[in-house]
Each structure stands twice: as structure tokens, then as C-alpha cells.
Amino acid sequence: MANWDVIVIGLGGVGSAAAYHLAARGCRVLGLDQHHRLHTYGSSHGKTRIIRQAYFEHPSYVPLLRRAYELWNELEQAADEHLFHRTGLVELGPKEGVVIPGVLRSAAEHGLAIEELPIAEVARRWPGLAARELHSQSQWQAVIEKDAGYLRVEACVEAHLRLAEQASATLQHERPVRHWRASPHGVEVTTDDGVEHADRLVIAGGPWSGQLLSGLGIRLSVLRKYQYWYAPQQTGYDQRDGFPCFFHETPTGYFYGFPSNDRDGLKVSRHSGGTPIVSPTPAHPPDHADQSLIEDYLKAFLPGVGNHLQAQVGCYYTMTPDEHFIVDVHPDHPQVAIVAGLSGHGFKFTSVLGEIASQLVLDGQTTLETSLLRLERRHNT
Template sequence: MSVVTADVIVIGLGAMGGAAFRSLASRGLRVVGIEQHSVPHALGSSHGETRIIRKAYFEHPDYVPLLRRSYELWGDLETAIGQQLYHETGLLLIGPPDGEAIPGARLAAERHGIAIEPLSAADLRRRFPWITPREGDECLFEPEAGFLEVERCVEAQVRDGERRQGTAACGERVVEWSAEGRVARVVTDRGRYEAGALVIAGGPWASRLLHEMHVPLEVVRKPVVWFRSRPGAVAPTCGFFVEQEGRAFYGVPSLERGMTKLAEHTGGNVVEDADRVDRLLRSEDVGPLQTFAETTLRDIDSTPVRSAVCLYTLTPDRHFVIDQHPGHANVAVACGFSGHGFKFAPVVGEALADLAVRGESALPIGFLQNRSWT
């Protein structure tokens, strides 16, 4: 079997790997991307029609500079392909004043000068009559937030990388990889590859590829369900994130008029094998979403219209890993995006390309590197 050579190999062509593939190809490098499924596909983390993107980042204010760069890069991709991928609808954050979302968003907004609007109960009734907060909840509106068309984003990154002379090898499963000195090798069930550097962005399959790093990743099954607003009702017009009694729910307007996608950000069942995931909608999946819809959203028919199952790959601290492999200076890795990573895909790809080619990045990713898991 002949060996395919390149400057850089990318394992995984989902959100992060696809972005790295495009970033490397845009630098004029010979890059080969290896994907075990198709581009896009509905078996990992990057599907389900839409993903929220926002700047007042309650998870940690250090993400904000990366978000600003990500917004720029999503815009660059839209220009490159001549299509709209981002929809600026704004985002409602609702929750207790001592919860995670409201104080965290305020902190990020204050530290980085992001526009957010506090809304009174009267404001909410007037501007967003389709949602009902709980007594004592606070509400913020971030006007410069919205959603991305997730499958189209994944495909656009890879296709634009191919346009820039990258090679995407789909339907190939990685059997093993190795690195020695300045040479990285990958063996798949269909071929052999060799390059000067390697990027590993395995999504829910990361533990299988990165067992030497001992990152304790946990994969969690996440059902998402679409509900229709009743005839004549005002359907949700923007994304929303709501904290209630230790749980968090989010929703996004569907591309189909009058439909809303709902999911629970918290909870979920641990998946032992990302190749064996229950993808049927169970009563225990839909029950909490129906209760949320019936108590918080007005005029929503709580009969599911359609559903999907996505996967979160969680780190212990719920922050990403974007780093060099500790044993191989020419191997860059990204994993553990913990259910809030998609919006960062193009900047993660840029950082991975930097790490693979130069061994460092000027992007502010230090807080996502060199973490101890022992």
C-alpha cells in the first residue's frame, strides 16, 4: 500500500478539525483531512440545524477575545462561499440573580465592553411576549448574538479547504497514529499517511485517539427536540438560555417558520461508546422539555415534531483543551468542548494550525493549555 504524504494531516473533519483543515489549506500547505463518516454527519456533536453564538460569555470572560476573532472568521467564511451562515437574532438570558448565567454574562460584558440590556418584567412582556420568566428571575438581552447553521458551517469549512487544494478523505477510520521526531504517521482502514505535523480533533471519539494524554473526557447523550407554535401565535424570535432550579434549558428559532428547537444543557446520560448511541427519542428525553415549554413558553404545542441526538464531550472543568500533545511537539490536539464549543470553531482551527506549524499561537489560548488531570 502506497503512502500519501502531506505537510499536515488532520484527524476529524467536524467543526474543529474542519476549521483546522481550512486554516492550514489557506496557508498554502498540503493538508489531508481524514473523516470516518461523511461531511457533515449526524453521529457526533456538530449537527441539529443551529448553534447559538454570543459574546457576553458567562462561562468565563477569557473566552471573549476568542469569540471576537471567531465572529470575524465566520464572516470571512461567509464571504468566501458567498452564503449566509450566521443570523443575528439576539439572545435572552433568564435566571436567578445568583445563578451562573446572569452574573457571568454581566462580568464578561463589563470586562470587555459588550452590549447587554437588562430587561424588566414589563420590557419582557412587551418585546418578547412568547416567554414567561419565573418570579424573581432576572433577564438580559444580548443584541449581538444569534445562531449559526451548523451543518452548513461544517460543510462550508471543508469544501473551502478543498477549494484551497486540501484533500478530504472521508469514510476512513483511523486505526492508529504515531509521531517520531518531525514525522507523523496515520494508518486508516483504507490507507497510510505521513506528514510533518498532525492535528487531532476527534470529538466524541477523542479518548480513543488521545489515551496517552489521560484527559478524563466524559461523553454525554443530548436529545434535542423541535416543537411548533400554535396557529396564529407569536413564535420565539431569538435564542434563549434559561436557568431554573439548578437546570438549564436553551432554545433556538428553527429555519422553518413557527418552529423552535429545545434542549437541556444540563444533565444527560453518559455514553460508554460513541459508536453505540441510542438515537431514539425516549419519554424521559422529551418530558423535561415539554414541561419547560408548557411553563415557560407561551402557545407552544408540546407534541414533538422531530428530534435528534447530539453528544457533549465534557472535561472535568468544562473548559476546552487546545494544546500540543505532551509527548509530541508536532501534534496539536483539540477536545472536550463541553457543549459550548461550536461557535469557536474557526478560531480553534486557526489555533490548531498555529500549534501544528509553529508550535505556538499568538491567540489567547493559554487558559486552555497545560492543565493537569492527575
């Protein structure tokens, strides 16, 4: 006899949301995480994550984002907390590049409100972005998405955890899962304190997913990435002054960032690049080459920020070969749902991925279209 309806392995971005949705549906939920609550060893820390809908990566994500927006809104109401800051997002890059055409395609297919701007108008609205480098790029274009901004990443995870507990989920941190297996009646999950039995299982292991899903033929690679905060040396970069989030496709890669505020400097990071690692470690040695690329980028495109580094934090991307997520039921065990390989762009989706994981594991299907994210493509990529 199973003592739980569903066990959730991993209580980070996805697992916290899955535990919440499962508990809200009345399941007896056990959530297990190897580390302490809101730890900084995985992928869901560093204060902020960009959220946007005109998705350059693929238009198929837009319906998921529409649902994610509804769920973030519901979470804010239920938690009575401001989680989503609608600062707007400026995306900049070559007209014939990846980002601008991708944004325009998603916006056109799904009727999303965006504004196309000439570079000179960007410089007029946000002088902090008015670098000579930008003016010299005659083939560049800007797109503004007003209903975009950032999520407070740790506050989102904590809100999901807290509301899951209020809905009677049992969440146990610092309890690593050593092994799981399907049993005739459900699943068995082995920890150092014994074996837990459940009817169903959700696996949401973030950068540790490779270990939890070995044997499934999924190719996941883990990249170490960094987030940096700089104290702006000139005014005009603050959220209160209307400075937006930004995402640039540049000749040296993709860079993105967030406005400064009362507590924190301007945060900037490189979406491309990253150091491949074999398995996640808690400590992140400084990466001087990465920092130097960041500071070259700031000098060229946000010159008033300067190079007074306040803080830096390491983090992990878990990449699939095609950089689309894996969201599916286990091919051999229909009582097991998997969310993995969020490829460095998954946090904005965690609200809806939690809901989808709960539907997959309880109903065997989801009400949302997820064919782009199915496991079967692993043989082709």
C-alpha cells in the same frame, strides 16, 4: 519522506476549520474522517447552534469569540452564504445564579454591548415568553445580547470543507484512523487502506477523542443529548416576528432554544443533564424522561408552543471535568496539536479553534490567549 505537510483527523466542526486554515496557509493537507460528509453521528448536526459573546462560562473566552466573529464573517464572504443569523439572545435566570452574573461579568470586563431588562419588559417585548412562571420570579433578571444568534451548523462545516478543498486540501471521508504515532520525521497515521506519513498532525476527534488520545491522562466523558423541534400552537415564536434565541437558568436546569422559521418548528434543548455513554453509537434511543422535562419547561415558560413534537435528534457532548476546552500541542510530540473536550459549548468557536490549531501545529504557538485551555491543568481537575 512525508507525502503530506499536515494530516487532520476528524472533519467535523473543528477539523473542517483546521483543514481550511492549514490549506489557506499553503500546506499539503490530508483530512480524514471515519464517517460520510456531514454525518449525524457526532456533535455537529441539528441545524442550529447558539453564538454569543458575553460568555457566562468565563471571561477569558471573550477574546476568542471576538476573533471567531471576525472569522465567521470572513467565511460568509468567502463562501457567499448566510451562516450567522443575528436574532439576538435573551438570557434569563436568578440575579444570584450562574448565568446572569456570569454574563454581566464578561460584558463588564470586555465592554460588550448588552441590555439589562426587568422581567416585565421581557413579557412586553416577547409575549411568547410571558408565562406566569416568569412573572412570579421576582429574583430573576433578563439580559439581552443583540449581536448574538445562531449559526447554521451543517452549512458552516460544509463551507469550511468546500473552501479547504478549493485551497487544495485532500479530504477523505469514510476512512477511519485506526492508530497514529509520532515518528522520527513526523507522524504515521494508520488506516485500513495503509499508512499515511506527514510532518504534523491535528487531532479533532470530537466524542471519539478519548480513543485517539488514550495515554494522555485526559479525563473526557461523553453525554448523549437531544434536540427537539415543536410546531408552535400560537403565533409570535417565528424568527420573522423578531422572536430571539433564548437561554434560561431554571430550578430544573439550563434550557435553551431557537425561534421557529418557514421550515422548522421552535427548537429547544436541555444544556444540563444528559446520559453518560461509554462510546458513541450512531443510533439514539428516545429519552422519555428528557422529553418530559422539556415539555414541562415549555409549558411553564413558553406556553404558546404546546407539545406537538415535529422531530428529535440525538447528539454528543464531550465533557472535561472543568467544562473548559482542551486546546494545546501534545506534551511529548510538538508536531501534534489537540482540540478536544468542547463540553457542549464549542461550535461557536470552531472558526477560531481551526485557526488556533493551524498556528499551534505550524508555529508551535498561537497569537491568541489560550492559557485557560492548556493541557497542564488536567492534573488539577
